Amino acid sequence: MKLALYHPWIYVTGGIERTLLNIASRSRHDWTLYTHHYDSAGTFPGLRDARIVVLEPQVSVRRALPALAQAAWRIGRTQLPLRDEEALLVSSEGLGDFVVAKNDLPTVCYCHTPLKILHDPVTRQALRSRSFRKYAALRFLAPGFNAVDRRMWKRYRYVLANSQETAHRIERAGLPAKEIEVLHPGVDLDQFTLHPTLPRERFFLVAGRIMWEKRIELAIQALRVARQNGTDASLVIAGGVDSKSRPYLETLRQHAAGLPVEFLIHPSDEELAALYARCMAVVFTAPNEDWGIVPLEAMASGAPVVAVDAGGPRESVIHNVTGWLLPPTPWAFAEQMKIIADDGPNGRLISRRATRRRAQQFAADAFVQRLDDVMEDVVLNGAVARPILPVAHLPVPGLQIARSAADESGA
Amino acid sequence: MSLIVDGRFLTAKATGLHRVARGFVSAAKDAGVELEVWTPGACDDPLADRAIRLPAGRVGGRLWEQVVLPAAARGRTIWSLTNTAPLARPGVVVIHDLAASIGPAWFAGSMHLYARSVLATARRAVRVITVSGAVRAELVARGVAPDRITVVAPAVDEKFVPAPADEVDRVRRSLGLSGDFAVMVGWADPRKDVATALAAHARAAAEHPHALVLIGSGHPTFAPVSMPTGNDIMVTGHSSDADLIALLTGAKVLLYPSRYEGFGLPPLEAMACGTPAIASDIAALRESTAGSTRLVAPGDVTAWADALLDGLRGKLRPPTRPQRTWRSVGQELADALPGGSDARRLR
Numbered sequence: 173m174k175l176a177l178y179h180p181w182i183y184v185t186g187g188i189e190r191t192l193l194n195i196a197s198r199s200r201h202d203w204t205l206y207t208h209h210y211d212s213a214g215t216f217p218g219l220r221d222a223r224i225v226v227l228e229p230q231v232s233v234r235r236a237l238p239a240l241a242q243a244a245w246r247i248g249r250t251q252l253p254l255r256d257e258e259a260l261l262v263s264s265e266g267l268g269d270f271v272v273a274k275n276d277l278p279t280v281c282y283c284h285t286p287l288k289i290l291h292d293p294v295t296r297q298a299l300r301s302r303s304f305r306k307y308a309a310l311r312f313l314a315p316g317f318n319a320v321d322r323r324m325w326k327r328y329r330y331v332l333a334n335s336q337e338t339a340h341r342i343e344r345a346g347l348p349a350k351e352i353e354v355l356h357p358g359v360d361l362d363q364f365t366l367h368p369t370l371p372r373e374r375f376f377l378v379a380g381r382i383m384w385e386k387r388i389e390l391a392i393q394a395l396r397v398a399r400q401n402g403t404d405a406s407l408v409i410a411g412g413v414d415s416k417s418r419p420y421l422e423t424l425r426q427h428a429a430g431l432p433v434e435f436l437i438h439p440s441d442e443e444l445a446a447l448y449a450r451c452m453a454v455v456f457t458a459p460n461e462d463w464g465i466v467p468l469e470a471m472a473s474g475a476p477v478v479a480v481d482a483g484g485p486r487e488s489v490i491h492n493v494t495g496w497l498l499p500p501t502p503w504a505f506a507e508q509m510k511i512i513a514d515d516g517p518n519g520r521l522i523s524r525r526a527t528r529r530r531a532q533q534f535a536a537d538a539f540v541q542r543l544d545d546v547m548e549d550v551v552l553n554g555a556v557a558r559p560i561l562p563v564a565h566l567p568v569p570g571l572q573i574a575r576s577a578a579d580e581s582g583a
Numbered sequence: 584m585s586l587i588v589d590g591r592f593l594t595a596k597a598t599g600l601h602r603v604a605r606g607f608v609s610a611a612k613d614a615g616v617e618l619e620v621w622t623p624g625a626c627d628d629p630l631a632d633r634a635i636r637l638p639a640g641r642v643g644g645r646l647w648e649q650v651v652l653p654a655a656a657r658g659r660t661i662w663s664l665t666n667t668a669p670l671a672r673p674g675v676v677v678i679h680d681l682a683a684s685i686g687p688a689w690f691a692g693s694m695h696l697y698a699r700s701v702l703a704t705a706r707r708a709v710r711v712i713t714v715s716g717a718v719r720a721e722l723v724a725r726g727v728a729p730d731r732i733t734v735v736a737p738a739v740d741e742k743f744v745p746a747p748a749d750e751v752d753r754v755r756r757s758l759g760l761s762g763d764f765a766v767m768v769g770w771a772d773p774r775k776d777v778a779t780a781l782a783a784h785a786r787a788a789a790e791h792p793h794a795l796v797l798i799g800s801g802h803p804t805f806a807p808v809s810m811p812t813g814n815d816i817m818v819t820g821h822s823s824d825a826d827l828i829a830l831l832t833g834a835k836v837l838l839y840p841s842r843y844e845g846f847g848l849p850p851l852e853a854m855a856c857g858t859p860a861i862a863s864d865i866a867a868l869r870e871s872t873a874g875s876t877r878l879v880a881p882g883d884v885t886a887w888a889d890a891l892l893d894g895l896r897g898k899l900r901p902p903t904r905p906q907r908t909w910r911s912v913g914q915e916l917a918d919a920l921p922g923g924s925d926a927r928r929l930r
């Protein structure tokens with residue numbers, strides 16, 4: 173079956189791009205990826221094997237309000253140069269929705285989050301403290317944006333959310349979805365795997381995109397406090413940086429002055445997998461992550477996760493079993509880092525096999541298989557059959573949220 | 584009475600459009616059309632015949648074209664060759680493309696007014712000369728009377744012939760090119776879509792290592808394009824004609840993934856240098872290349888990578904030198920310009 177996927181920009185090595193790569197490489201269907209901005213050098217090399225069509229006029233990846241407004245306008249006016257695709261999957265972070273305006277294919281939404289700056293209270297609050305003027309402008313423009321976005325959402329045949337957190341945001345945003353199925357993006361269990369013979373070392377790892385939204389300074393502050401308390405450990409920060417986040421990287425370097433912090437920019441997948449396998453634990457500081465592929469990659473590699481007790485990690489990390497969910501303070505993180513370091517690189521606080529088993533419940537293959545089924549249902553039947561297994565998650569008030577196949581596979 | 588040529592373009596930074604304009608003027612002169620080329624202020628260009636004083640200030644050039652030139656012409660017909668003309672009394676105007684109207688996102692915000700003035704000029708002109716049937720259709724769709732439009736396609740300059748081996752070696756050495764390479768011309772113009780060329784290069788390089796040479800430089804009227812980076816990417820900036828010809832000769836293939844063109848000379852220039860081209864499957868390039876190049880859907884990275892691989896492996900159809908000459912361009916211009924045929928007969 174020939175299918176189209178739209179995502180506004182493919183230019184970095186983040187969780188969304190990893191998900192797109194999984195879809196393109198594992199699906200039984202034949203996908204064409206349409207995008208308004210593609211940087212083959214900045215994203216995963218594996219995406220080079222996918223069929224990608226770059227649309228015009230291309231959109232900026234800047235997140236300033238005028239750039240966002242322009243991007244929404246351009247996306248909304250785009251008619252996809254479809255060949256013989258039978259359905260469209262919109263991979264949406266808020267702006268992707270607008271592509272349905274001029275395209276009539278049966279469409280499914282895979283929602284990573286509704287526009288975060290409007291619908292995630294933590295991000296909104298962060299913007300308010302950074303620039304009240306921008307925050308006020310955003311509040312002024314929000315009703316208009318939301319009104320148009322709701323009209324776009326009415327055209328979705330089916331909505332998949334990447335997490336319970338995202339499903340709740342969709343519900344709070346008042347976006348019209350009769351039913352939302354939570355389908356967690358999966359992890360590549362072959363690429364990120366246990367290495368029982370590889371010795372663990374005395375460092376903590378921060379992985380993933382380096383950008384202010386990930387609040388990586390928390391990990392550096394925590395390391396400083398932990399070392400003051402006698403913890404002998406270092407920190408490795410490994411991830412991609414796009415041009416707009418370069419100043420943030422410099423700020424992090426200044427924060428890290430005098431501390432044993434190593435930066436590894438744009439690591440290859442092999443380097444990243446080796447870091448996961450060698451670290452004592454992965455520190456995940458994002459304040460309210462939509463889902464978070466990094467905790468999954470860590471657990472698949474047998475590394476425990478020290479994460480903020482909010483957002484996606486609440487759904488993936490099991491407190492005290494596969495990691496720890498903590499308040500977002502340097503002291504809480506430092507205390508846990510000390511406990512882990514005192515236990516040693518090959519300590520017994522967390523079972524490596526337990527973390528691996530947890531990750532296996534979110535296999536990329538299961539994720540893609542369920543997505544394939546959904547798309548097939550939409551094309552062949554015009555509607556999507558609910559997952560066979562019983563609903564286990566608590567429903568969002570006013571919504572029915574079905575549990576994903578990926579989530580069920582290890583239940 | 585001879586035609587007055589609006590020679591403002593001779594004093595501006597040379598672009599591809601200006602090169603075609605120069606070709607048109609020379610070809611018309613050679614065909615016997617009586618022309619006087621007027622320029623704003625002193626100009627040492629051999630084409631220039633008479634200098635008319637330029638008003639001071641940043642908008643001096645536009646003011647000259649809109650006010651000074653028509654006043655000095657005193658009712659004589661003005662031939663404007665680069666999309667704009669005196670709006671009050673446009674005579675004959677050459678419209679090369681409607682890029683600023685069709686893709687405003689490719690240009691700086693200040694070009695919105697320019698886009699409107701090009702259309703207004705075309706609607707009011709005594710005669711419109713354009714470079715392809717594709718632009719003719721766009722003009723008709725925007726309200727220009729079809730009977731006032733004549734299509735005169737440009738030709739490849741005769742200097743585009745395969746460069747000698749030592750010239751190719753010289754540019755190879757200067758750029759540090761040792762193996763196969765592909766070329767793209769005009770990368771800093773957003774509508775040329777360097778992103779697709781880069782993505783195709785990255786994919787193809789995995790199977791067939793090669794370099795990608797990007798020729799061209801930005802222009803104040805273009806929307807910004809990020810400086811390309813990556814393995815085996817070489818950005819040359821603006822090249823001299825000699826370097827360009829040597830690069831086109833030495834390349835395995837020219838990539839021309841443009842989203843929009845009025846005509847599109849670079850694929851023909853590459854073929855004149857003995858190098859096959861891959862061009863976007865858009866109306867103007869379909870027309871100008873007339874089946875002589877591989878056409879690929881714009882933006883389809885996978886298809887571009889496949890075509891590039893074919894080019895690197897020598898699997899594209901061998902290039903043929905374009906047959907059209909500036910002499911035939913001159914004859915067509917003489918027929919299209921008011922009084923042009925008479926002048927030719929009298930000669």
